[in-house]
Amino acid sequence: MEDNDWITACLRGNGEEFKKIVDKYKACVMAVAMNILGNREDAEDVCQETFIQIFRNLEYFDARLSFRSWLYAILFHRCLDVLKKKRRFRNLTSKVRNESSGRFASQAYNPEEKRQLSQHILKQLSPKERTALCLWANEGFTAVEISEVLRCSESTARVYLFNARRKIRQFLEKSHGTLDPH
Amino acid sequence: MGHSILIEFIYRIFPFRSWKGWLLRHHMEGCPGCRKRLVSREEARLLLVQADEVGDLNRLWPSIKERLGEKAKKDEKNLSSKPAMAKMWRLAAAAVAILLIAAGVNFWLLRKPRPDTPLQGGPISAETEQVQIHYVKIDNEPAQTFIFQPRDSNIIIVWAGKNL
Numbered sequence: 001m002e003d004n005d006w007i008t009a010c011l012r013g014n015g016e017e018f019k020k021i022v023d024k025y026k027a028c029v030m031a032v033a034m035n036i037l038g039n040r041e042d043a044e045d046v047c048q049e050t051f052i053q054i055f056r057n058l059e060y061f062d063a064r065l066s067f068r069s070w071l072y073a074i075l076f077h078r079c080l081d082v083l084k085k086k087r088r089f090r091n092l093t094s095k096v097r098n099e100s101s102g103r104f105a106s107q108a109y110n111p112e113e114k115r116q117l118s119q120h121i122l123k124q125l126s127p128k129e130r131t132a133l134c135l136w137a138n139e140g141f142t143a144v145e146i147s148e149v150l151r152c153s154e155s156t157a158r159v160y161l162f163n164a165r166r167k168i169r170q171f172l173e174k175s176h177g178t179l180d181p182h
Numbered sequence: 183m184g185h186s187i188l189i190e191f192i193y194r195i196f197p198f199r200s201w202k203g204w205l206l207r208h209h210m211e212g213c214p215g216c217r218k219r220l221v222s223r224e225e226a227r228l229l230l231v232q233a234d235e236v237g238d239l240n241r242l243w244p245s246i247k248e249r250l251g252e253k254a255k256k257d258e259k260n261l262s263s264k265p266a267m268a269k270m271w272r273l274a275a276a277a278v279a280i281l282l283i284a285a286g287v288n289f290w291l292l293r294k295p296r297p298d299t300p301l302q303g304g305p306i307s308a309e310t311e312q313v314q315i316h317y318v319k320i321d322n323e324p325a326q327t328f329i330f331q332p333r334d335s336n337i338i339i340v341w342a343g344k345n346l
Contacts, residue, residue: 015250022243027233030242034231044242051246118229137226138233143207155203162206165220168229172221 003067010058022051025068028139029075035134036079036127038119046082050075069148072139076131076149083127124171128152129164136161186215318342 003024009017029050033043053074061070122130128150135141135149147157193205210216318325320342328341 019243019247022246026239026242027236030236030239031231031233034236040237047239047242048246048249051242052249055246055250121229133226134230137223138230153199153203155206156199158203158206158211159199162202162210162220165226168221168226169219 004063007058007061007063007067010055015055018051018055021054025071026051029071031138032072032131032134033075033079035122035138036076036130037082038122042082042086046075046078049078053078066145066148068139069145072135072149073151079131080127121168121171124167125164126160129160129167132157132160133164133168186213186219189213189216190219320344 003021006017006020010021026047030043030047033046033050034040037043037046050071054071061067125133131150132146135146141149143154143158143161146161147154150157150160152160189205189209193202193210196202318327318340321344323345325342326345328343329338330341331338
């Protein structure tokens with residue numbers, strides 16, 4: 001409910017109230033962005049863009065719906081934009097990389113680091129599966145809430161989440177990996 | 183184990199997401215055997231970056247505020263230049279309208295008559311200028327001449343009569 005109060009205050013011209021929204025959600029939004037994108041720099045840019053887009057479109061927010069779902073839906077689409085741009089860039093530079101991959105192959109992967117291992121595992125998932133997994137595990141979202149963020153049906157959201165959970169389990173079984181942090 | 187493999191086989195053979203969603207909701211999410219084949223929430227959390235692991239985010243709000251301020255200034259600038267722009271557009275539209283009207287009037291005034299237009303009272307065309315009678319004489323005396331063209335016809339009749 002406090003979200004809606006802050007939004008109402010923002011719409012009445014009290015822009016400083018928006019800081020409260022940013023402060024409340026910034027860490028969670030950043031974590032989700034880092035999990036989807038895999039790096040901090042892009043995640044910071046996406047967070048900024050998301051909050052700016054939220055502020056500019058506050059008047060279109062339907063107060064009957066969940067603000068959290070709306071916020072994460074915007075974040076998810078900003079992340080997809082970044083991933084699409086990166087994919088285009090990767091396609092452009094793939095030739096150069098292929099030519100030089102032999103020289104740098106030994107430096108490309110360091111499985112010792114836990115974060116790198118996590119990133120490697122998460123890369124096995126599609127962006128939608130990563131988002132579904134992250135929202136379910138980190139934020140405690142249900143399939144219905146995930147479907148609101150991904151703008152898909154509840155069944156589809158369940159399938160994304162199931163695929164993500166199964167892929168990770170299969171990957172860990174294949175590589176005999178462990179998720180024990182200690 | 184065999185049960186979970188069978189369920190997963192059934193899950194895979196039908197490509198419809200609504201069917202898969204139904205199977206997940208009604209069986210797999212509640213079945214301990216099937217759930218063993220999926221990573222748990224706690225295990226997934228170990229893979230994912232958590233909110234308390236993202237580090238320092240103090241720069242976030244100042245940069246958002248700065249960018250929102252820039253946008254507000256830009257909007258203000260656009261708003262102030264709007265009336266001047268509207269006035270310019272109105273003047274341009276009026277000028278175009280005047281030019282169009284002048285071109286229309288000009289076209290109407292200078293248009294050529296159609297070749298089949300009768301000669302009555304209208305301007306003399308190039309074709310009629312070719313027929314010229316300077317002197318029609320009867321008995322070496324200038325005759326009284328009448329030239330006329332029947333309506334809807336190319337025939338030109340010259341009537342000459344003796345002056346009495």
